[in-house]
Amino acid sequence: xxxxxxxxxxxxxxxxxxxxxxxxxxxxADVIAAEDTRRLRRLTQGLGVTPGGRIVSYFEGNEAAxxxxxxxxxAGGARVLLVTxxxxxxxxxxxxxxxxxxxxxDVKVTAVPxxxxxxxxxxxxxxxVDRFCFEGFLPRKQGERLTRLREVADERxxxxxxxxxxxxxxxxxxxxxxxxxxxxxxxCRELTxxxxxxxxxxxxxxxxxxxxxxxxxxxxxxxGAPEAGPQELGPAELVRRVRVREEAGExxxxxxxxxxxxxxxxxxxxxxxxxxxxxxxxxxxAEKTAGKTGGKGAGA
Numbered sequence: 507x508x509x510x511x512x513x514x515x516x517x518x519x520x521x522x523x524x525x526x527x528x529x530x531x532x533x534x535a536d537v538i539a540a541e542d543t544r545r546l547r548r549l550t551q552g553l554g555v556t557p558g559g560r561i562v563s564y565f566e567g568n569e570a571a572x573x574x575x576x577x578x579x580x581a582g583g584a585r586v587l588l589v590t591x592x593x594x595x596x597x598x599x600x601x602x603x604x605x606x607x608x609x610x611x612d613v614k615v616t617a618v619p620x621x622x623x624x625x626x627x628x629x630x631x632x633x634x635v636d637r638f639c640f641e642g643f644l645p646r647k648q649g650e651r652l653t654r655l656r657e658v659a660d661e662r663x664x665x666x667x668x669x670x671x672x673x674x675x676x677x678x679x680x681x682x683x684x685x686x687x688x689x690x691x692x693x694c695r696e697l698t699x700x701x702x703x704x705x706x707x708x709x710x711x712x713x714x715x716x717x718x719x720x721x722x723x724x725x726x727x728x729x730g731a732p733e734a735g736p737q738e739l740g741p742a743e744l745v746r747r748v749r750v751r752e753e754a755g756e757x758x759x760x761x762x763x764x765x766x767x768x769x770x771x772x773x774x775x776x777x778x779x780x781x782x783x784x785x786x787x788x789x790x791x792a793e794k795t796a797g798k799t800g801g802k803g804a805g806a
Contacts, residue, residue: 508581508613508614509536509580510580510586510614511604511605511608512586512618513588513605515528515594515618516592516593518622518698519592521549521552523620525618527618529553531587532555532587536560536585538561538589539563539586541563541564542565543563546589564600576604576607577608594619594622597622598668623697623725624666626694627694627726627727630692630697630704631694631704631727633664633692634730637663638666639661639666641667643668643669644667644677646673652684653754657754661730664727664729664730665728665729666727671721674693674724675717675720677726678709678726681713682709682712685728686709687710689708689709690706690729691708693712693726694724695722699722741783744776744779747761748762748765749761751764
């Protein structure tokens with residue numbers, strides 16, 4: 507008889523948010539796989555429960571190596587409880603590999619539903635929540651970050667991201683560059699904790715605010731792209747959308763066709779806007795070059 511893998515949600519801040527079943531599962535599990543055993547110790551003390559099984563660490567650094575060991579325990583009939591530092595396992599936290607291994611061995615996988623920073627941030631953001639997508643952490647390198655953002659520049663669903671406080675200002679600035687400075691967003695900091703804060707505004711405004719320094723656990727919720735009609739899209743916006751797609755790797759012809767289809771416009775109209783913008787840039791560059799050349803001649 508195979509065992510059971512239990513994914514347990516843990517508080518993202520206030521320990522009183524712990525689901526009622528969590529204490530019982532901590533006491534009953536044969537093996538507890540914890541992202542941080544020290545945090546697990548604080549959690550069990552706070553809940554007044556004594557773990558009944560073996561405790562092992564299970565974090566990003568050893569997840570691949572420890573998964574086979576835990577999978578064997580499950581196959582042998584053990585009840586394995588997986589907990590991360592906060593929130594639900596597998597959601598930008600360790601867990602996916604173990605779930606996949608359990609499913610492959612026909613082991614039962616269940617969950618103790620609990621707090622989630624993604625859903626909590628969505629609920630308090632004040633932005634549409636009927637359709638959303640979770641993007642996790644963005645790449646640390648600026649170029650890769652911009653590329654990832656450009657891939658979802660026209661996404662109409664609300665977007666949710668995790669971010670480290672020391673990178674928040676750069677991330678919000680990149681979002682403002684790709685999505686536009688006026689795109690609405692909410693920065694949710696220290697959710698359910700003593701110093702909880704939700705800062706709402708346009709991406710440009712939020713980037714300026716974050717430049718002063720922000721601390722704590724951060725979740726960013728960004729409004730989806732507007733469903734603009736043809737009359738709302740001027741040439742500059744059409745050109746911006748084409749460039750975003752080109753920078754994400756699309757050929758210009760394909761980018762123009764995609765932007766035209768999304769806006770409900772003839773491809774020719776988008777093409778003309780792109781050509782006009784290109785010609786304007788050439789003229790501006792030629793004028794700057796002529797000015798520099800003229801300046802040198804006068805000095806000679």
